[in-house]
Amino acid sequence: MTGGGLGRIGVVTFPGSLDEGDARRAVRLAGGEPVALWHREKDLRGVDAVVLPGGFSYGDYLRCGAIARFSPVMEPLLEQARAGLPLLGICNGFQVLCESHLLPGALTRNDHLHFVCRDQRLRVERTDTAWTADYARGQEITVPLKNGEGGYVADERTLDALEAEGRVVFRYAGGNPNGSRRDIAGICNEAGNVVGLMPHPEHAVETLTGPTTDGLGFFTSVLKRLVTA
Amino acid sequence: MTSTPRTALDTVTHAAGTPDAGQPWAELGLKQDEYERIREILGRRPTGAELAMYSVMWSEHCSYKSSKAHLKQFGEKAPESDALLVGIGENAGVVDIGQDYAVTFKVESHNHPSYVEPYQGAATGIGGIVRDILAMGARPVAVMDPLRFGAADHPDTKRVLPGVVAGVGGYGNCLGLPNIGGEVVFDACYQGNPLVNALCVGVMKHEDIHLAQASGTGNKVVLYGARTGGDGIGGVSVLASETFEETDPEKGPAKRPAVQVGDPFQEKLLIECTLEIFNERLVAGIQDLGGAGLSCATSELASAGSGGMRVELDTVPLRDSSLSPEEILMSESQERMCAVVEPDKVGRFLEICEKWDVTATVIGEVTEGDRLEIYWHGEQIVDVPPRTVAHEGPVYHRPYERPSWQDALQADDAAALPRPATGEELRAATLALLASPNQAAKSWITDQYDRYVLGNTVLAQPEDGGMVRVDEESGLGVAIATDGNGRYAKLDPYTGAQLALAESYRNVAATGARPLAVTDCLNFGSPEDTSAMWQFAEACRGLADACRALGTPVTGGNVSLYNQTGDAAIHPTPVVGVLGVIDDVARRTPIAFAEQGQLLYLLGETREELGGSAWSQVAHGHLGGLPPAVDLERERLLAEILISASRDGMIDAAHDLSDGGLIQALAESCLKGGNGARVVVPDGLSPFVFLFSESQGRALVAVPRSEEVRFNDMCGARGLPVARIGVVDGEEIEVQGQFSVPLRELREAHEATLPGLFGAPR
Numbered sequence: 001m002t003g004g005g006l007g008r009i010g011v012v013t014f015p016g017s018l019d020e021g022d023a024r025r026a027v028r029l030a031g032g033e034p035v036a037l038w039h040r041e042k043d044l045r046g047v048d049a050v051v052l053p054g055g056f057s058y059g060d061y062l063r064c065g066a067i068a069r070f071s072p073v074m075e076p077l078l079e080q081a082r083a084g085l086p087l088l089g090i091c092n093g094f095q096v097l098c099e100s101h102l103l104p105g106a107l108t109r110n111d112h113l114h115f116v117c118r119d120q121r122l123r124v125e126r127t128d129t130a131w132t133a134d135y136a137r138g139q140e141i142t143v144p145l146k147n148g149e150g151g152y153v154a155d156e157r158t159l160d161a162l163e164a165e166g167r168v169v170f171r172y173a174g175g176n177p178n179g180s181r182r183d184i185a186g187i188c189n190e191a192g193n194v195v196g197l198m199p200h201p202e203h204a205v206e207t208l209t210g211p212t213t214d215g216l217g218f219f220t221s222v223l224k225r226l227v228t229a
Numbered sequence: 230m231t232s233t234p235r236t237a238l239d240t241v242t243h244a245a246g247t248p249d250a251g252q253p254w255a256e257l258g259l260k261q262d263e264y265e266r267i268r269e270i271l272g273r274r275p276t277g278a279e280l281a282m283y284s285v286m287w288s289e290h291c292s293y294k295s296s297k298a299h300l301k302q303f304g305e306k307a308p309e310s311d312a313l314l315v316g317i318g319e320n321a322g323v324v325d326i327g328q329d330y331a332v333t334f335k336v337e338s339h340n341h342p343s344y345v346e347p348y349q350g351a352a353t354g355i356g357g358i359v360r361d362i363l364a365m366g367a368r369p370v371a372v373m374d375p376l377r378f379g380a381a382d383h384p385d386t387k388r389v390l391p392g393v394v395a396g397v398g399g400y401g402n403c404l405g406l407p408n409i410g411g412e413v414v415f416d417a418c419y420q421g422n423p424l425v426n427a428l429c430v431g432v433m434k435h436e437d438i439h440l441a442q443a444s445g446t447g448n449k450v451v452l453y454g455a456r457t458g459g460d461g462i463g464g465v466s467v468l469a470s471e472t473f474e475e476t477d478p479e480k481g482p483a484k485r486p487a488v489q490v491g492d493p494f495q496e497k498l499l500i501e502c503t504l505e506i507f508n509e510r511l512v513a514g515i516q517d518l519g520g521a522g523l524s525c526a527t528s529e530l531a532s533a534g535s536g537g538m539r540v541e542l543d544t545v546p547l548r549d550s551s552l553s554p555e556e557i558l559m560s561e562s563q564e565r566m567c568a569v570v571e572p573d574k575v576g577r578f579l580e581i582c583e584k585w586d587v588t589a590t591v592i593g594e595v596t597e598g599d600r601l602e603i604y605w606h607g608e609q610i611v612d613v614p615p616r617t618v619a620h621e622g623p624v625y626h627r628p629y630e631r632p633s634w635q636d637a638l639q640a641d642d643a644a645a646l647p648r649p650a651t652g653e654e655l656r657a658a659t660l661a662l663l664a665s666p667n668q669a670a671k672s673w674i675t676d677q678y679d680r681y682v683l684g685n686t687v688l689a690q691p692e693d694g695g696m697v698r699v700d701e702e703s704g705l706g707v708a709i710a711t712d713g714n715g716r717y718a719k720l721d722p723y724t725g726a727q728l729a730l731a732e733s734y735r736n737v738a739a740t741g742a743r744p745l746a747v748t749d750c751l752n753f754g755s756p757e758d759t760s761a762m763w764q765f766a767e768a769c770r771g772l773a774d775a776c777r778a779l780g781t782p783v784t785g786g787n788v789s790l791y792n793q794t795g796d797a798a799i800h801p802t803p804v805v806g807v808l809g810v811i812d813d814v815a816r817r818t819p820i821a822f823a824e825q826g827q828l829l830y831l832l833g834e835t836r837e838e839l840g841g842s843a844w845s846q847v848a849h850g851h852l853g854g855l856p857p858a859v860d861l862e863r864e865r866l867l868a869e870i871l872i873s874a875s876r877d878g879m880i881d882a883a884h885d886l887s888d889g890g891l892i893q894a895l896a897e898s899c900l901k902g903g904n905g906a907r908v909v910v911p912d913g914l915s916p917f918v919f920l921f922s923e924s925q926g927r928a929l930v931a932v933p934r935s936e937e938v939r940f941n942d943m944c945g946a947r948g949l950p951v952a953r954i955g956v957v958d959g960e961e962i963e964v965q966g967q968f969s970v971p972l973r974e975l976r977e978a979h980e981a982t983l984p985g986l987f988g989a990p991r
Contacts, residue, residue, distance in 0.1 A: 015586060016494050018405030022684040025701075054682075056403045059494025112988075115398050115677045144681045146402075203681040208815060209698070210681070 006033035010047035018055035030219030049086035052093025065095030086130035094196030105154030111179025120145035141214035152180035257284035292622035295756035302773035322784020338789035343425035347392025352400035360517035366439035367431025379420030381666035403493035408678035409695025443534035453589035454565035458548035461489035461561025502585035531615035540593035629762035641853030656968035673983035706814035710736035715800030717856035723771035738868035741875030742809030749786035754798025764801035821902035833927030882931035908955030
């Protein structure tokens with residue numbers, strides 16, 4: 001971690017990003033320093049980790065995340081993520097990570113064809129990633145889910161590989177909300193520094209505004225890792 | 230590509246020289262005397278462009294010509310209020326909520342477009358109201374949608390409702406605004422005339438308030454946002470095809486779609502761009518483009534300012550290069566704003582637009598004098614006094630008369646209906662009520678809306694009111710509720726409008742917030758129908774009187790008339806939104822009974838009042854008699870008690886009693902909290918009246934045992950009748966000596982209805 005003091009976590013704003021303020025708040029409540037990053041700048045401002053927030057980047061008129069992946073900021077981000085920079089993609093951010101091929105598979109229209117906003121139970125399947133160390137394996141958490149295109153798909157071979165390599169980080173519990181293959185809600189890359197998921201941990205950081213504070217663990221996990229790294 | 234060849238441009242000079250040229254004023258919806266008046270104002274016949282402007286600005290929608298005479302009362306009878314910073318007449322009213330924060334809010338209708346094209350109609354309804362709020366200088370922070378549809382099982386409702394819900398969600402979700410409440414009502418009277426109202430609330434600091442006016446000679450007029458296209462042009466297709474433009478026989482007549490098409494991504498950019506522009510104090514006046522498009526924005530800005538305005542219409546960026554000047558003036562293309570900017574700030578203004586990829590163009594400037602002049606390739610096509618277009622349209626005193634059927638309707642008393650007598654019958658009536666489309670859970674709809682975005686939503690549907698946090702440090706927040714019971718208003722429009730306000734006011738107070746101000750959307754039938762006009766006049770009078778009694782001024786709103794198919798008008802439906810403030814959102818009161826053992830108190834008095842009730846509709850399909858009596862002094866007292874109890878931690882849950890009566894509120898609070906309740910029918914009341922009557926001025930609260938004495942003392946000291954009716958307990962609702970229902974069974978009945986009707990997302 002650079003310079004001591006608070007862990008600095010960048011949050012990218014693309015045109016059409018919506019939840020970047022929530023992601024910055026979550027970083028702050030977890031004890032970190034949020035840093036706003038702008039999609040047009042190829043500068044990560046020396047941050048220690050990055051969040052790609054939810055929203056509808058570029059309106060998602062083409063395919064979710066398909067245009068955002070070509071933003072100037074993605075160039076240094078992909079490079080550093082491959083080198084180990086902790087990177088979390090939430091909802092639209094997850095879609096961007098898949099479009100960027102940092103993570104395999106794709107997100108498709110919910111099988112019931114409706115946008116769905118609800119409090120969703122998740123089972124934590126893996127706790128040695130950059131973003132999940134503060135959870136216990138098998139722990140169930142509840143965070144909001146809100147999307148129209150959250151169905152995770154990949155070919156069988158990829159799905160088998162994800163399972164075999166333990167890269168399924170979260171699974172939906174208490175009912176699959178969107179037809180995701182094998183109830184997959186979130187996955188990580190081989191190194192475990194890049195995690196993407198459809199549900200929104202940044203909306204579950206205060207009891208006043210969220211269903212729980214279960215989402216804080218994402219942000220405390222990465223901040224602790226920065227301290228010990 | 231070359232543009233379509235045109236016949237001679239109808240310039241001001243040309244119009245002056247051809248006084249007898251025929252004009253399609255009737256096709257554009259103008260009356261003969263209105264057309265004559267335009268000629269009188271101008272001293273010549275209007276040009277095609279001028280006729281286009283007057284026709285849209287003098288339409289009922291823009292000019293309020295039938296309603297103005299009655300709306301005046303909202304100003305004349307307005308209560309004294311320190312909270313009002315900007316009143317009726319601007320894009321939206323502005324209310325002081327303390328700590329240097331101001332809030333602006335408004336509800337508007339998008340009824341007719343949503344019937345024609347449900348998705349786009351509802352979507353652009355959100356877009357329009359959001360721009361109204363933005364134009365005041367505020368960041369939009371939440372939306373709500375009061376919706377009315379035809380009978381739930383009617384085939385056309387299956388077409389309209391899913392489209393409307395998808396449109397509200399599709400636009401609002403993509404814009405990143407939490408949807409925190411609203412209403413969904415089904416009634417056959419809305420068949421063919423669904424009501425799609427949209428409310429938006431925005432927050433700003435006092436010094437950020439912006440107004441729609443063009444002042445300062447030499448200041449530039451900047452149009453920014455989406456390019457202008459052919460969408461949303463109504464009557465102008467007549468102009469384009471019949472008089473002003475040669476029709477290309479190859480292409481057929483130029484018919485444009487009359488419903489606008491929304492692009493929420495563009496609107497999101499417009500919001501962020503505009504807020505950054507406000508932040509750097511770059512605008513002198515600003516107006517959004519909604520109904521009547523550029524005609525409205527230019528004439529309203531010029532009319533409200535001190536100077537005139539000159540616009541070069543051919544500089545407007547177009548999506549479709551074949552548009553005629555009349556079409557450009559009338560286009561209702563969405564996601565556009567018009568700002569007045571000092572010349573030395575234009576550079577920075579355009580830079581910010583570029584940062585957000587928002588197209589921005591200087592299209593004119595503020596001039597000396599008092600004329601609005603519009604040019605097309607150097608030739609003058611409009612030269613009018615802007616006030617005559619924007620603010621001095623016709624005013625009609627439409628005749629109205631109490632309908633001949635009103636007495637018979639009121640005489641058809643619901644008290645005569647057969648009612649459940651045994652415990653078994655009461656149980657069946659309870660389940661039937663809670664499963665009926667109007668009283669059933671609305672989560673099938675609201676789960677398609679994002680309520681979490683922005684991270685400040687403290688309460689959302691199915692709570693009594695939506696609540697958002699305004700300041701993270703202090704916890705300052707606002708609550709909003711919208712209500713309107715068309716069945717009550719049909720029985721007595723004066724009382725019905727007051728009941729709409731009373732319920733909305735009570736809902737806000739039940740959350741713990743102090744009601745401050747009102748916005749209204751008045752949905753009625755045709756003003757040319759004397760019965761519908763009487764309903765409108767009575768509702769306005771009732772609402773204005775009630776606002777004065779409750780000390781909550783109307784800050785703005787919208788009128789939607791002509792909600793009528795043939796002779797069949799909708800129920801008169803005044804939808805009233807109330808805004809309240811709460812010093813610390815952590816003290817809010819939810820509806821859920823979260824803790825077993827807490828004591829249930831019924832506040833207020835229960836009388837036998839069944840006219841217009843949900844029970845009479847569900848059990849008998851009946852509408853008759855008189856609506857419940859309204860007692861505004863009692864509403865005030867009840868609100869004070871609810872607010873004090875919330876602030877001082879004396880209650881853990883509160884739910885207002887309205888349609889469906891006590892049993893509805895009890896069931897909702899139990900289901901939300903996952904806890905049952907045991908209640909006892911108070912002495913002197915029949916179990917049926919206790920459970921199903923809709924007497925006003927009541928609320929159900931859950932009191933922790935440790936607070937019981939203090940709570941009772943407070944109610945006693947202030948003179949509010951209260952009765953301890955039971956306790957939060959177990960996993961069923963038990964009405965002692967009558968019946969019990971397990972929550973599981975109740976939930977199944979309450980939550981299965983809408984998915985059963987409209988398909989089941991998981």
